[in-house]
Structure formats: C-alpha cells, structure tokens
Amino acid sequence: MMQTELRECSMRDGIDILEMLREIGPGENGFQNNAFNVKDEVFHNVIGRWIDISRGIGLEPGFVPQTLYWLYIDGRAVGIAKLRHYLTDSLRAVGGHIGYCIRPSERGKGYGNILLCETLKKAAEINIPRALLICDEGNTASGRVIENNGGVPERTDNGMCYYWIQLDIDSGIREIHPDDYEEMFELWxxxxxxxxxEADSKIKMHQFLLNNPGLSFCFKEGNRIVATSLCGHDYRRGYIYHTAVLPEYRGRGIARMLVRKNLEQLKTAGIEKCHLFVLGNNELGKSFWHSTGWTRRNDICVYSRDT
Ligand SMILES: CC(C)(COP(=O)(O)OP(=O)(O)OC[C@H]1O[C@@H](n2cnc3c(N)ncnc32)[C@H](O)[C@@H]1OP(=O)(O)O)[C@@H](O)C(=O)NCCC(=O)NCCS
Structure with a gap:
C-alpha cells in the first residue's frame, strides 16, 4: 500500500524539501519556484517567511495568505502545492487558488492527481466555496489533473484555460468566505x-471578514447560498449585519440558527452584548428580532454623519 501524506510547510522541514525545490528549478507553465537557488544556511529563514505568509503576516500589498504543502509518497517528497486563501482580481486572471508541481523525476506516476485531490481537501477546510484553477492551454498533463479532480472548464483566454472545481456540495451552515462575496451581494x-x-463594497466586505474571522455564517442548500448573517465586534460590543434569507427558504428557522451561531461565537470571543440596526420601515425584520429574544432600545438614538 502506497503511503500518501500532504504536509503543511513547517519549521521542521528538512533538506529533502530543499533538494526537491532544486530539482524543480525556477518553475514552468506558470508555476513559479523562487526558492530553487536558496542556500542551505538560509533555508529556514525562507521557511519562516512562508509560514508568515500563510498566516497573513507581513504580506506585500495586493498579496493574500498562501499556504505551501509538500506531497510525500512513501516518505519521499515528490511535489509542492500552493494554496491561496482567497481570490483577488489579479489571481482571478493569473494563478487562481492553487498552483502545483511534481518534481521531474516523479512525474507520470499519478502523483499530480493525488496532489491536487489532497490540496482541494485543504481548500474545503478553509471554506473556499469553489476553487479556480488556471493552466496553459498546451499543458495537457495539468488539464488532465484538473479534469480528473472535477474541474469544469469555464473559458479559454490568452492561451490560458480557466476551470472551476466546486468544493462545498454539503448543505447547511458554514462560515462565510471572502470568495462568497458576489453570491451574497446578489442575495442582499x-x-x-x-x-x-458603499460599506458593502467587495474590498470593505473582505476587510470586514478578514478582521472578524469565525463570526459570520451562511446557509447553503446544494451549491447555493440561501441565507447570510454577518457579525463583527470592536472588542467592546458585537454587531450583526445583513441577516437575510431568500424568500423561498423563509419560515424554516434558518435565520434563527445563523444568529444563534453568531452569538455563540461572540461569547467565545469574550463579547457579552450584541447590537444591530433595523430600518424603521422593515416590519418583517422587526418582528423577527422581537420574536427571537432581542430587546428594542427606546433609550438610545443612533446618530450618523459622513466622515
Ligand atoms: C502537471 C503535473 C503536476 C502533472 O503531474 P504528474 O504526476 O506527472 O501527473 P499524473 O501522473 O498524476 O497524471 C495526471 C494525468 O495527466 C496525464 N499526463 C501526465 N503526463 C502527461 C504528458 N506529458 N502528456 C499528456 N498527458 C500527461 C496522465 O495520463 C494523467 O491522466 P489520466 O489520469 O487521465 O490518465 C506535472 O507535469 C508538473 O509538475 N508540471 C510542471 C508544473 C505545472 O505545469 N504545473 C501546473 C501549472 S497549472
């Protein structure tokens, strides 16, 4: 039985990884390997930097967190995958969510298929709803790897093929991911x-979600987002925004469940009280909050002005 393991890049990584990076060289077909000529003595500094990037520490402007994984087969490092945690306009054009490479001496043995399959599991773990994979039109091997893993071609542009792989086929509640933005915005x-x-622009919403991890939830039915409830806090109080359910999914307790989850997570974060705003003419909204145990404040007026 073949032993397969996808290992996240860590300070425990040894010289075997560096040897693989050297064998791979500078990269090909859009896969870049800037570490192929790193010297032994600075290898661990480079690893430290990759770990920071994975955690979103010290990112260059326009860059997103990216985690590196090594594929081990029977104890030998055979390939690399790069998982970008969410898309920017630039990654939508070039790069996509995942880049991967099998070291030349280990190609043609089925490892490319395994590497992408295992990396997609990691993508699902961080709630990426569907993964964008981009490969050169002439890169038959990579195209096969993507299609073998459920890639559906979207288009070909400038010699590059764009594929989507649906990751989240389970129905139910899950944390909102920045890449859900377009679908959520339509719903709202x-x-x-x-x-x-304008506070709901893509860039602001990304910042909101990234600064308030683990607090906002959506409900999926099949591959479709049918409800959302956003939540954040300023270290003193929590705030809930955009609790919305598509009309045909109302009356099933979905909003109540999402809000309960928001509140549980706020409590875990040490926040004792949560506020929310409802438009004065939103009768449906007001009766929902009233019937789910929220108190309307008559002792507070909300003041707003432009900055
Ligand atoms: C693309 C790459 C990762 C494939 O890795 P691999 O381990 O050789 O691939 P596998 O052995 O798992 O084969 C996957 C499929 O590609 C096919 N394939 C492999 N090499 C091929 C080749 N040279 N020409 C045509 N098809 C090829 C296999 O037949 C297999 O298809 P199947 O399962 O439907 O029979 C590897 O070639 C590579 O690292 N290339 C350089 C970097 C790169 O191009 N990365 C992708 C950027 S988008």
Whole structure:
C-alpha cells in the first residue's frame, strides 16, 4: 500500500524539501519556484517567511495568505502545492487558488492527481466555496489533473484555460468566505428591507471578514447560498449585519440558527452584548428580532454623519 501524506510547510522541514525545490528549478507553465537557488544556511529563514505568509503576516500589498504543502509518497517528497486563501482580481486572471508541481523525476506516476485531490481537501477546510484553477492551454498533463479532480472548464483566454472545481456540495451552515462575496451581494440586493451602501463594497466586505474571522455564517442548500448573517465586534460590543434569507427558504428557522451561531461565537470571543440596526420601515425584520429574544432600545438614538 502506497503511503500518501500532504504536509503543511513547517519549521521542521528538512533538506529533502530543499533538494526537491532544486530539482524543480525556477518553475514552468506558470508555476513559479523562487526558492530553487536558496542556500542551505538560509533555508529556514525562507521557511519562516512562508509560514508568515500563510498566516497573513507581513504580506506585500495586493498579496493574500498562501499556504505551501509538500506531497510525500512513501516518505519521499515528490511535489509542492500552493494554496491561496482567497481570490483577488489579479489571481482571478493569473494563478487562481492553487498552483502545483511534481518534481521531474516523479512525474507520470499519478502523483499530480493525488496532489491536487489532497490540496482541494485543504481548500474545503478553509471554506473556499469553489476553487479556480488556471493552466496553459498546451499543458495537457495539468488539464488532465484538473479534469480528473472535477474541474469544469469555464473559458479559454490568452492561451490560458480557466476551470472551476466546486468544493462545498454539503448543505447547511458554514462560515462565510471572502470568495462568497458576489453570491451574497446578489442575495442582499434582492432582499427587500436591506440597506446596501458603499460599506458593502467587495474590498470593505473582505476587510470586514478578514478582521472578524469565525463570526459570520451562511446557509447553503446544494451549491447555493440561501441565507447570510454577518457579525463583527470592536472588542467592546458585537454587531450583526445583513441577516437575510431568500424568500423561498423563509419560515424554516434558518435565520434563527445563523444568529444563534453568531452569538455563540461572540461569547467565545469574550463579547457579552450584541447590537444591530433595523430600518424603521422593515416590519418583517422587526418582528423577527422581537420574536427571537432581542430587546428594542427606546433609550438610545443612533446618530450618523459622513466622515
Ligand atoms: C502537471 C503535473 C503536476 C502533472 O503531474 P504528474 O504526476 O506527472 O501527473 P499524473 O501522473 O498524476 O497524471 C495526471 C494525468 O495527466 C496525464 N499526463 C501526465 N503526463 C502527461 C504528458 N506529458 N502528456 C499528456 N498527458 C500527461 C496522465 O495520463 C494523467 O491522466 P489520466 O489520469 O487521465 O490518465 C506535472 O507535469 C508538473 O509538475 N508540471 C510542471 C508544473 C505545472 O505545469 N504545473 C501546473 C501549472 S497549472
């Protein structure tokens, strides 16, 4: 039986990884390997930097967290995968969510298929809803690897093929991911009573989600987001925004469940009280909050002005 392991890059990584990086060289077909000429004595500094990047520490402007994985087969390092945690416009054009490479001496043995399959499991663990894979049009091996792992071709542009792999086929509640933005925005736009403003732009929403990890949830039915409830805190109080359920999914307790989850997570973060704002004419919204145990404050007025 073949032993397969996908190992996250760590300070325990040894010289066998460096040897693999040297064998791979500078990279090919869009896969870049800047570490192929790193000297033994600085290898651990480079690893430290990769770990920081994975945690989003010290990222260069426009860069997103990226985790590196090594594929081990029977104890030998045979390949690398790079998992980008969410997409930017630039990654949507070039790079996508995942880049991968098998060292030349180990190609053609089925390891490319295994490497992508294992990396997609990691992508699902961080709630990426669907993964974008991009490969050169002439890169038959990579195209096969992507299609073998469920890749559906979207388009070909400038000699590059764009594929999507659906990751999240389970229905139910899960944390919102920045890449859910477009689908959520459609839902909010089509939900009467919801106030949408420039504060809901993609960039602001990304910042909100990244600064408030583990607090916002959506509900999926099949591959579709049917409800959302966003939550954040300022270390003193929690705030809930955009609790919305598509009309055909209402009356099933979905919003109540999402809000309960928001509150549980706030409590875990040490936040004792949560506020929310409802438009004065949103009768449906007001009766939902009233019936789920929220108290309408008549002792507070909300003041707002532009900055
Ligand atoms: C793409 C790459 C990762 C494939 O790795 P691999 O371990 O050789 O691939 P596998 O052995 O798992 O084979 C996967 C599929 O590709 C096919 N394949 C492999 N090499 C091939 C080749 N040279 N030409 C055509 N098809 C090829 C295999 O037949 C297999 O298809 P199947 O399972 O439907 O029969 C590897 O070639 C590589 O590292 N290339 C350089 C970096 C790169 O191109 N990365 C992808 C950037 S998008």
């Amino acid at each position: 736009k089509n939900t009467p009573g919801m106030g949408i403003s």
